[in-house]
Amino acid sequence: MEDGLGLLIEACQRQDAAALRELYRRMAPTMLGVALRLLRDRLMAEDVLQEAFLQIWRNASRFDRARGSARAWMIGIVRYRALDRLDSERRLPVTGDEIPDIAAEEGIPVEDGRALAGCLATLPEHWRRMVLLSYIEGYSHSEIAARTDTPLGTVKSWIVRSLDALKRCLEQ
Amino acid sequence: MSDAPDFGADRAGLYVLGLLRGEERRNFEAECARDPALAAEVEAWEERLLPLARAVPPVEPGPAVWAAIERATSPRAAAPAPRHRLREIWDNLFVWRGIALAGAVAAALLALLPRGTTGPAMVAVLSTKAGPVFTVAMRTNGALNIAPVGRMAPPAGKVWQLWAIGQGEAPVPIGFVQAGATRLPANDVPARLRRAHTLIAVTVEPPGGSPTGRPDMPIVFAGPLLPVAPTTS
Numbered sequence: 001m002e003d004g005l006g007l008l009i010e011a012c013q014r015q016d017a018a019a020l021r022e023l024y025r026r027m028a029p030t031m032l033g034v035a036l037r038l039l040r041d042r043l044m045a046e047d048v049l050q051e052a053f054l055q056i057w058r059n060a061s062r063f064d065r066a067r068g069s070a071r072a073w074m075i076g077i078v079r080y081r082a083l084d085r086l087d088s089e090r091r092l093p094v095t096g097d098e099i100p101d102i103a104a105e106e107g108i109p110v111e112d113g114r115a116l117a118g119c120l121a122t123l124p125e126h127w128r129r130m131v132l133l134s135y136i137e138g139y140s141h142s143e144i145a146a147r148t149d150t151p152l153g154t155v156k157s158w159i160v161r162s163l164d165a166l167k168r169c170l171e172q
Numbered sequence: 173m174s175d176a177p178d179f180g181a182d183r184a185g186l187y188v189l190g191l192l193r194g195e196e197r198r199n200f201e202a203e204c205a206r207d208p209a210l211a212a213e214v215e216a217w218e219e220r221l222l223p224l225a226r227a228v229p230p231v232e233p234g235p236a237v238w239a240a241i242e243r244a245t246s247p248r249a250a251a252p253a254p255r256h257r258l259r260e261i262w263d264n265l266f267v268w269r270g271i272a273l274a275g276a277v278a279a280a281l282l283a284l285l286p287r288g289t290t291g292p293a294m295v296a297v298l299s300t301k302a303g304p305v306f307t308v309a310m311r312t313n314g315a316l317n318i319a320p321v322g323r324m325a326p327p328a329g330k331v332w333q334l335w336a337i338g339q340g341e342a343p344v345p346i347g348f349v350q351a352g353a354t355r356l357p358a359n360d361v362p363a364r365l366r367r368a369h370t371l372i373a374v375t376v377e378p379p380g381g382s383p384t385g386r387p388d389m390p391i392v393f394a395g396p397l398l399p400v401a402p403t404t405s
Contacts, residue, residue, distance in 0.1 A: 059383050071222060075225045131189065135189045136224055156181075159186070163182045167220070170220055
């Protein structure tokens with residue numbers, strides 16, 4: 001299911017450099033894609049990717065298979081690193097107007113994404129868009145408000161309600 | 173709908189979406205470090221939303237990225253062994269400059285305290301090379317009051333972990349320091365370390381603290397404990 005990613009992280013706990021190399025080969029393109037989407041700056045995104053792998057190497061012993069998947073752990077590390085950058089550096093405004101609807105069912109890997117895609121599809125379209133603008137594009141509440149021409153309070157409330165609805169839907 | 177944060181808001185979900193920013197995010201991460209149930213909620217959301225990250229088109233990194241990772245993780249580049257680092261801490265001048273400062277703080281506290289009150293038994297001034305950062309007051313039962321000297325916050329996404337180090341001993345983790353005033357309960361500092369010249373040190377660590385139980389990162393500030401009243405040492 002996890003293609004042995006968990007085993008590779010556990011090998012990193014024993015300072016196995018070949019395991020880190022293999023983790024990098026398998027996960028770095030996905031992680032860079034995520035970071036680049038959040039930061040929209042190739043140099044900064046590669047910098048974040050590098051930091052993320054050093055963190056994975058040093059903190060491999062904090063990974064606990066019982067608590068979550070290896071993939072979620074690694075993606076989490078690169079996302080929080082990228083969000084750190086978003087906190088500290090203003091990024092360039094995007095020029096493109098439309099974001100592709102990445103959550104459209106065919107866009108999500110089938111093996112584990114069908115449930116989420118199905119649940120996202122039950123949300124009103126503007127709610128779904130706000131979830132994607134935050135998670136994938138890294139927009140803050142106020143950036144989403146400006147971008148979608150929606151009052152800030154409404155944005156906050158819709159996102160909170162989207163989270164509640166997604167959680168309920170996925171737990172069914 | 174108001175702009176105020178919704179009381180029922182799923183903060184773990186907002187955090188994973190990336191919607192807690194700045195100080196709000198750092199505070200939440202510090203909370204996660206102390207609250208395993210909250211950390212578990214975060215992990216559940218990371219799992220739920222993971223398919224979205226996998227749907228983002230992958231991008232092949234340039235060769236320089238792996239080269240830099242390899243350099244940083246090769247044995248030659250490894251951090252000095254803990255024993256060496258410990259010696260470095262003890263040998264570090266800025267740590268011992270704290271003694272003079274702590275002495276002054278102790279004298280000031282003594283002057284303010286009426287005789288017989290339960291004031292601190294020990295004080296330390298945690299300093300960087302640039303000067304004092306935190307004052308630490310410890311009661312005889314090991315309870316700590318830690319106050320920042322100015323406005324300070326750990327780097328984004330990090331926590332400050334506090335250590336007690338006896339001479340020639342491995343550092344013992346004793347808790348986390350907040351950006352504001354921190355109180356740590358009695359008995360977090362082992363009784364044998366509640367003595368003069370035990371070093372109190374702070375490292376910057378990932379949320380949840382050092383995974384190895386030893387300080388993994390360089391000491392950012394430190395200072396030795398000194399007795400307030402001559403009779404307590």
